[in-house]
Amino acid sequence: MAEQPLLSVENLTVQFRSDIGWVTAIDGVDFAVHPGECLGIVGESGSGKSVSALSILRLHSPANTRYASGAIHYGGRDLLTLPQRRLRQIRGGEIAMIFQDPMSSLNPVLTIADQIMEPLRQHQGLSARAARRQAIALLDMVRISDASRRIDDYPHRLSGGMRQRVMIAIAVACRPKLLIADEPTTALDVTIQSQILTLLRDLQREIGMSVILITHDLGVVAEFAQRVVVMYAGRVVESASVAALFARPMHPYTEGLIQAVPDPDEDVHRLAMIPGNIPDPSTQIAGCRFNPRCRHAVRSCLAETPALIDAGAGHFARCPPRIAAGRIA
């Protein structure tokens, strides 16, 4: 991609303080989002996908977090070193975020109106009346029926799907350039999930924003993202376009994960599974962090940490043996 990325995370390492010392949550993570693109970040628990997302807006508690290395380039500056005031302008204004649990993401003692109007008044300096008009328009945009009446409701009157729509309305209120969606539909029923994801895709086109979609669901990524980053145990293990990832996964973990997901359209005798357990972030593993569970592990996998290698056409994987084999084949 010759185009300049909108946001690019470079060699990011984030550590958290725990009662056994500093624990590395993500290690040397790289990824980038281009304008108008939807980047999917896929991983299971402990993969560091949420940590990466929260780091972009520096949402971790400063007392217990350490950014041991790396930079987050946006608009010609490094978000990690940006002064608080400028960062607050960006949050909600240029980069917005929506979270997983709609039940706890909205303030239960404020009406929907108050919550949508907040970013409008803060970032755009609108008057109360103008902000309210804008807020109703936003509720329409996220397809909430009867918006002018619902806007005065409190969150508890709304279902999970509707609350998520309100969250989206709050997030896109100031037409951000980038929306970070952290597992936005995991807590929702599948029919509602489908509605919300379609809404996000439509909004993305209307507003022309980029989206970073964090999820554990490969199906969601396949249908809604253009590029995918796969994370495992704090590291990026593969990065490619969606088509390339599913057509030819290079990293054994990606391959295993794709095979382990049951297909609603096919009958199988047994599911293909990845043996072993996901490592705890505090566990030290020499070499490749996937090697204890990898069927193809060789000696070099245990000796040294593999680097993320370019396999061509924007497809990167952190598995030297596989890429070498692929080049020969």
Add this chain to the structure above:
Amino acid sequence: MTDAVLAAASTQVLAERRRFRMLRQLAAHRSFRIGLVLVTILVLCAIVGPMLTGIDPTAMSIRSRFKPPSARFPFGTDQYGRDILTRVLHGGRLSLSIGFSVALLSGIFGAVIGMAAGYFRALDPYVMRLMDALMAFPAILLAIGIGAALGSQASSIVVALAVAYVPRTARIVRASVLVIREMEYLQAARVSGAGDLHIIVKHVLPNSLGPLIVQLTFVFAYAILAEAALSFLGIGPPPPAPSWGNIIAEGRDYSVEAWWVMLFPGLAVSLAALGMNLLGDGLRDVLDPRLKVET
């Protein structure tokens, strides 16, 4: 069986990391450490102290009246010439045992009442209204009333204070029970045919102890302070046997000339209450579910 081997290896690693985690956290908690040190010192003094000084706490000596703190009488003497240090050490035994007994008694009864209310929902409204009624009385007044009725001995003070604090402990236990009864491990036992007794003993009780124990440390502190107050009001353990409270009470009339008579037992009461509070803080911080970093 690669799967089993891998599972074993990873359980090993997880286990090593997570075992004794609570103890490690407690040891790292500053308030807990300070509290533990304070309480240990006081308890040791109470147990061992009286034997070391060898002086009779009730021995009077007119010649040694109102002696200020000195090498011979580190805490000074009172109006009867009795050594305050010895009296405080002896008094520690009584006061600390009162505190401990009140905590134990209110713990046991509170647990029974709280468990009954939380587990058998039909009883809940009646039991809790009764507790609310008790709580409406200030603890000291209640203790005075019961103490006056039962007479002024240490045992009646213990009973009075225990009754005053039972609503507090019952409430804590009830809150825990309400959460635990929704847990799936309890339902699993029911599916397997467990009766209420089995469930209460094996599941509800062990899991409600945590918050209860934290509460009991605070009850201990309140009880020591209350004993001092009650003695001050004349309803404490009767003289000449010393308790921290009645030493303070006896020194009241001479607070200006012989300030040391009230100061040292007062310090002892404060330090004991403080120590227990810090201990309780530490326990509560460690036992409360915290935001975890790892899965």
Add this chain to the structure above:
Amino acid sequence: MSVSSIVVVRELVKTYAVRGALLRAVDGVSFDVRPGETLGLVGESGSGKSTTGRILVGLDAATSGSINLFGQQISSKAGKAALGAVRRRLQFVFQDPQNSLNPRMRARDAIAEPLDIAGGLTRAARNDRVRELLEMVGLPISCGDRFPHEFSGGQRQRIGIARALALRPEFVVCDEPVSSLDVSIQAQIVNLLLDLQERLGLSYLFIAHDLAVVRSISARVAVMYAGRIVEIAPKRELYTLPRHPYTQALLAAVPRMRPNKARAAAVVAGELPSQIDTVPGCTFHPRCPFAFERCRTEKPKLREIAAGHLAACHLHEPPHQPPFAN
């Protein structure tokens, strides 16, 4: 319905009184489970699937309807005593690996609990059985001494399964057993359940919201919506030829990995109605793209439309012809 079914449920109803109104969590559910088979019960939140499962093992009481387990009638009146007779043959696997184990009990004691409750085993026999169960679920024997917080989610789920198998049940209700687990671990647990079924001849009622997982383990699948079963069919038929519009919508809504198999996402609008205001007619009609007059007034009954395939939809009752391909 086959006479040899071990579970026969007819017109099961569970209602709750909520602020003066009646919430119909389970609204007339009927199905069978045959020996050695897995019936998948699929639905979104509010469908009543979990409540149904819980009623079967006695964790909740039915308001009305008949349940017949292993030939024993368990109706709402006789209830507890009748359940006692067949209790050992039923079991339940819970969803949440966090809460399904007592944090103060070691794994071996948690697994042995059903044995201890039932009684009658010597200490040695009990310990042997625990070892046997640990091996059966793929955990090393040394795990027995550990506490739940020392295990991962998948391992805790294995312990829960071992506990469920302690008394050698024949029928196990699995309530969303893999929903809280990571994908790579889900596959392990599903495979484990399948292996155990083969090895021990178990029957399952597999309750889940994930259609793909249900397909991987079930022989027949029942789809629930708003407290009622809207379709039951053998697995392959249900997934390739769904006959109820809700089943079709559900299948279409599942995001798929293989891009060339993606269906045009028939995004169904609207949300589950609050069950307190009971919608007259078919509960799905406000969201159904094919709804017509009769749907608004009359509740459709579950009828057999093809061999072993039942659906509750007016579209399938003559003289109607459903507008979608059959």
